[in-house]
Amino acid sequence: MAKAHRLEPQAWSNVLAAMPPALRVASGDTVVTETLDAVGMDGRGEQKASPPNPMNGPVFVEGGEPGDALKVEILKVEPVRDTGWTRGALSANVVDPEAARELPPRDRIEWLIDREAGTVRLERPEPALAGWTLPLAPMIGCFGVAPPQGQAISTASSDRNGGNMDWRGFVAGCSVSFPVFVPGALFFLGDCHAVQGDGEIVGTGVETCCDVEVRLTVEKGRRMRWPRGETSGRIFTVGNARPLDQALQHATTEMAAWLTSDYRLSAAGAAHLLGQVVRYEVGNVFNPAYTMVCSVEKKWLPKLG
Amino acid sequence: MAKAHRLEPQAWSNVLAAMPPALRVASGDTVVTETLDAVGMDGRGEQKASPPNPMNGPVFVEGGEPGDALKVEILKVEPVRDTGWTRGALSANVVDPEAARELPPRDRIEWLIDREAGTVRLERPEPALAGWTLPLAPMIGCFGVAPPQGQAISTASSDRNGGNMDWRGFVAGCSVSFPVFVPGALFFLGDCHAVQGDGEIVGTGVETCCDVEVRLTVEKGRRMRWPRGETSGRIFTVGNARPLDQALQHATTEMAAWLTSDYRLSAAGAAHLLGQVVRYEVGNVFNPAYTMVCSVEKKWLPKLG
């Protein structure tokens, strides 16, 4: 029977890597944990760890082996404090190079999170933004598993094993599977945002601390090269790389592989389908690796093979 | 009073460039015209012009001068034949380079368009796609105005003046403004698709011929560097370039310029807004210039300054 665990970290990691687990769980168990923000502040305003993006974990999931996948169902992402922050300028890499000369300073900007009302707003808005209030849409910025071959990948970046993908689609109700590279998978998470646009183009979402609950399930023998996931309405793949073109290549290649392996489509059939119904979303265009999400609505998919 | 024109082309152009107009209209007039498909076939299956993407036009819009914009309201895009076609493989540039070795041939694939039912389907589907039927979602692949400085830009590509952007959002109800570079703006259009996914990743949508109606209005003194547009729900900008990163830079820079010039936002204020609510859509990742669309829902915008 599945168990519910609470992970109370004593230490945090700035890399995704094989290391002694903070918690061991069975496949199918749930874990609740409270994350630090991107610079290591907790829900009470105490500095607990160093940037970038300190991770809770890792969680060892029993039975996970290289060649499997780890399915992560995001059950809950809820802010635990009333403030968040962003940077006050577009990142120089998302504007025309000569326009970068005119960017304002990258000041830290404070935001107020109203958990009752479910809203986020600027603490000190300029006049045209007075009263400007966004709905809370909390998401996980950085999560994933230990990478292969002894790598320890910075939580600033991302790769096949997930990491700092900063896609606003990683919300409660979304499920994502990561390829497993080490025994136990070694799952990490942290860096939650109260809300974020596509691309994380100011270099942050509204950075805050969240209570996160996930269900972790080993998918035996589910060979894949990049993260795959689903929501109620669609399936998706994730590619992480620079430039954005390469992230898109990874995500598209993974989606085509999925369609041909699981959905009884030939390579040509996958092209017919994707050509007319594929959707792309920009995860981040700020981190060392950019993130592109490739998705298909489930209604367009053949019955599973 | 606005007039309704019908443009019956005698010749078609494979470039967007200054040339003698096929039609002269007043600002605010509407034009209806029937387009050829991407390889120059008309609605009756006759080869009328050469690829790539032969254009109807140009239309000279009175009063349009460099420094103005030409607003193109898309009033109607309706297929005029019962067939369309695609290419039967993902384009090599959207998959991982080594995976390109395994791509199927780029055969021409036939599709059936049912105008009554409002659907599109493969003529000869493989088993898993039997009965697979998509809703008709006709769009303009290539349209825009003459570029500056005597350039004649291939209808295979796109630039500040529009062109072959192949964004599935260019449907009836969408309005887009192009910067004007020559007297009369010189508007061109063609290359319609019955439906298309994001990115045009097989190198085509379902290529067909359409009856298109547009309203052409000069916006005096509306200085802009890249196309801007709106739908009922949002405003958007368009960037065209390779790599996709640069297309995104163009679109983002144009959106930030729009927000600061028209919506009373400082550069920092525009960053606060875009950082949390911006959306990106991939137009095409096939043509010499890729297309990225940057949008903001109108509900997030300050009152127009």
Place this chain on the structure above:
Amino acid sequence: MAKAHRLEPQAWSNVLAAMPPALRVASGDTVVTETLDAVGMDGRGEQKASPPNPMNGPVFVEGGEPGDALKVEILKVEPVRDTGWTRGALSANVVDPEAARELPPRDRIEWLIDREAGTVRLERPEPALAGWTLPLAPMIGCFGVAPPQGQAISTASSDRNGGNMDWRGFVAGCSVSFPVFVPGALFFLGDCHAVQGDGEIVGTGVETCCDVEVRLTVEKGRRMRWPRGETSGRIFTVGNARPLDQALQHATTEMAAWLTSDYRLSAAGAAHLLGQVVRYEVGNVFNPAYTMVCSVEKKWLPKLG
């Protein structure tokens, strides 16, 4: 018998395109002409044409047809005035994006050209550059032929037909062949630099006016997709595109095609050769299309097939 022509332009073009020729020559003839600088100033300091990069020409070369190549032997490139100019800052696109915030202004900087001494130096050097003198190394920044399909390509950019490649290797003694797309090839040239580093990273070389002499020879049926050339010691191909990765792909693909078609190498054999002896040079990383040159020393080549 080959004739020597002098082209005294009455008008200049800011695009490479099919247009009425300024001069007709036989294949094998030579042409001497004096170029304007990048902004249209002549050797006497008079403004004769508009930027960017006004071209002399076009020259119609008899017998040139689509499918042929036009060989351009650069016989002489000599400055005709005592001054040149550059921009006083690195271009924002060649530095890390956030570093672009700190770039100095793009002021026009004057240089002195000493034709007797064969040197170039700053007119007003800062102390650490006092006495800093470079050898004159005059080159052609922009030259090529009319592109296909009615295109008129800005002299700011480049493509298969050549154009604004800004490679410092285009000096006297170098020969380059362009694919011919229109009858007569229609050769253009201009935009000479007294000296330039790799990449044209301040957006200019030392911009000046030159007396240029070329020999123009039609190479019948020499099918090629990108420019090919040679110096006394090596053969080279040129790719023009963004990003630099794509320019490199074009140049490499063209070189592999050349080795397999003319040098009796299999595709694997071309890989063995290129893998161990290929050289790349960065032409420009400033213009809309970047330029990469791929070369092989002649001593490594098999005997011509």
Place this chain on the structure above:
Amino acid sequence: MAKAHRLEPQAWSNVLAAMPPALRVASGDTVVTETLDAVGMDGRGEQKASPPNPMNGPVFVEGGEPGDALKVEILKVEPVRDTGWTRGALSANVVDPEAARELPPRDRIEWLIDREAGTVRLERPEPALAGWTLPLAPMIGCFGVAPPQGQAISTASSDRNGGNMDWRGFVAGCSVSFPVFVPGALFFLGDCHAVQGDGEIVGTGVETCCDVEVRLTVEKGRRMRWPRGETSGRIFTVGNARPLDQALQHATTEMAAWLTSDYRLSAAGAAHLLGQVVRYEVGNVFNPAYTMVCSVEKKWLPKLG
């Protein structure tokens, strides 16, 4: 007094990371060691470690602290076996995407190394390459120091700390300094090539095992962000990233920083100098991070400040 050490590895690493040192040396000491080839084979044909690029080391250099640099003088790189190998096809990412469909298989190709004659040649050349013999030009493919923040970076890739840069310029006589991120710097090396072209475009040089000798010297307080180096004739910087454009940005930014900090040049003065005399070389365009080298001949530099 400087000591000469011999490092006989018992284990090899596939990452550059902080780990217990295999050897401790004083600043200024020399180290000789024999490397494995890229797949872990030693000079006697025994498989000793796993791919990719197993590293000898790390070497702890006393006195090295974060904020310092570690100067690595390459004193000797000499093959210790008579064979090497390459891949028999251009890498798909260096040719035009659609051309990747036609690439030959990536077979392993054997080469013969004649250490007496100082040559390298194909074991089974096709006819046109019969007798084709290259001079031995042994280089280090992968070397560097431990990266910051607990990262363990795969020896397939590279970053600020060096790694798998695969630049053919890393030969005896070259000196390169890496920024130090951890106490003792922790120097690694391996993956030597008997010869290699620019870009490592078949995915390998002629992979072999070498005897390598280096002198390791701590440069106290030499703050830098990317590797810097020098040969007898020039100084250079190295940028590692994808796309190549970004590698070039890193290398150029680092060179401009060097010129302004050490050579008494203003930012404008650095631009004047680099604009006219900079040279770029492509290290690799195969690995996850590409490598671009930016160099200036010493004769153009102001006296050191």
